[in-house]
Amino acid sequence: MNGSTEINAEYRPSLPLGLSWLNEIKRDPLAAASELHRRYGDVATLNILFRRICYFFTPEAARQILVDHHADFVREARLLRIFASFQGDNALTTEGTDWERQRRILAPGFTPKRVAGYTQLMHAAIQDCVADVLPTSPGSSAVVDADGLTTRITMDVILRTLFSSPMTKQDAAQLSIAIRALTRQSMREVYWPFVAPDWLPYPGRTSKLTHRRTIQALIETHINARTASNAVPREEQDVLDMLLSAKDEASGNHQNALSAREIRDNCVLLFAAGFDTASSALCWWMGLIATRPDVVDALRAELADTDFAASGIEQIVRAPYLNATIKEAMRLYPPSAALFTRVAQRDCVIADTTVTKGTLVVIPIWQLHRDARSFPAPLEFRPERFMPNADPIPRSAYMPFGAGPHFCLGQHFALIEMALVAAYLIKHIDFALPPGAKLPDPTVDVALKPKTPLLVQVTRRETPS
Structure with a gap:
């Protein structure tokens, strides 16, 4: 679905409070996101230690979070303190x-x-x-x-x-x-x-x-x-x-x-x-x-x-x-595959999904950049995609430097x-x-x-x- 076929991890039996997912994200955040996408589609919602977390896997959702609704989200305070x-x-x-x-x-x-x-x-x-x-x-x-x-x-x-x-x-x-x-x-x-x-x-x-x-x-x-x-x-x-x-x-x-x-x-x-x-x-x-x-x-x-x-x-x-x-x-x-997270300041709707105040939203850039819907043959190195005469890339499908006020x-x-x-x-x-x-x-x-x-x-x- 997401064009990233090289990661297909075997996941261990479920632990309470979402700790299985926390362990997998900690071990390999790229593989964990790919598995979430494979299992749940373009919106994956999970709860880890009483925290609601939403992964959004489409360019449209990424743009809504970073640009259209940027005032509804802030960068995670804990990450900034670190x-x-x-x-x-x-x-x-x-x-x-x-x-x-x-x-x-x-x-x-x-x-x-x-x-x-x-x-x-x-x-x-x-x-x-x-x-x-x-x-x-x-x-x-x-x-x-x-x-x-x-x-x-x-x-x-x-x-x-x-x-x-x-x-x-x-x-x-x-x-x-x-x-x-x-x-x-x-x-x-x-x-x-x-x-x-x-x-x-x-x-x-x-x-x-x-x-x-x-x-x-x-x-x-x-x-x-x-x-x-x-x-x-x-x-x-x-x-x-x-x-x-x-x-x-x-x-x-x-x-x-x-x-x-x-x-x-x-x-x-x-x-x-x-x-x-x-x-x-x-x-x-x-x-x-x-x-x-x-x-x-x-x-x-x-x-x-x-x-x-x-x-x-x-x-x-x-x-x-x-x-x-x-x-x-x-x-x-x-380069910055791990830094595209935001926290909802208030209830809002992203990609037809209700995001409640305090939810941590994750924009998995690795998966967006390797999605076959945006990039044909996504695992191949094709520089011609970015030549001036190439077909336009879907908006927000490619953003290595981010988007919105925090680009x-x-x-x-x-x-x-x-x-x-x-x-x-x-x-x-x-x-x-x-x-x-x-x-x-x-x-x-x-x-x-x-x-x-x-x-x-x-x-x-x-x-x-």
Whole structure:
């Protein structure tokens, strides 16, 4: 029914209070949602520990929840508190008027025009990182972990665009380890019965606090250096400059700018969400590309006359087929597959189903993106679905960055970043899966990651320019 035929789990005998389903969701949320869809159809309702939960499996229902009836729903407070416990109070973890204010302040800094101003910083980070971690001699090869490679590249891009200056390999690795450890800890805490305060001993507490201090200390060092009275004036702005100067023009009070703590906490958000989402999408893109030499040939034909000078970058980020391959990779492997949940603030009707106040609604992006009713041959990698002349995709059937007021603020940043990384790799590297290898199963780790290493053989095509 939903086009996802690779998951067909055997479920254990029923436990009281919905605990069987809770165990299955915790073990594998993608498989559990597929089983719910198979058993109950486009609306699956269950009760777990006295909590009513509704899964909606159609694009129409997803749009009603996120767009048409968005005022009837809020993001789950418990989930926001879990993320706030390591990210602080930023544009992801706040709600209500505080979220609205931060969103208004930040939005102008992430418009396509503003993000285009960061492309030279992005390119410099990509070029330096690829030269540092991949083979440099034409014809030389190595087998790499795609997730590790794309994590390193996107971390360098975030650091360069945020602070302008490159970071040592050791510092970048330390940050990456800290972010990954914190996101995994967050996923553990999602299934705990309550949100543990910092003072309470709990599994993972010491590591969590240590990694949080690591990230905050690095960010505060850069902020303090930038705001020091003897700081050298800068001609080109980076993301930190934007955060420091951003104003809420609609507000006439003293809160029309971000506080020092809000600047720090939104920098943490950029690390946590910005690099991990893009690295996940690019990891799966690499694996898919490695299986399709015909797609690689088409990409190289499209990019044959481009370079990475300022004019060439503009051409790259607008390349139709390049962007189609990235969008199709995000359809098959949506990076934020676990974050599309809302809580009903009042009784309402969604897809002819009564949703009572307090109900947790789940929009299973994995299943929406792999539904044969919206995407013929849904398990096949077909970039042509997203070409300008393709048949239109049903509204809200595809939304890797969400929809409605809470759509991802960094969408344009991520798309431009991924296009530049993908184009650079296509230009300089040949890809292949090792003999006998196939793409691993995914696992939900906030971002969608390979359950086992996604190994790709990379071969340098030419001497780096």
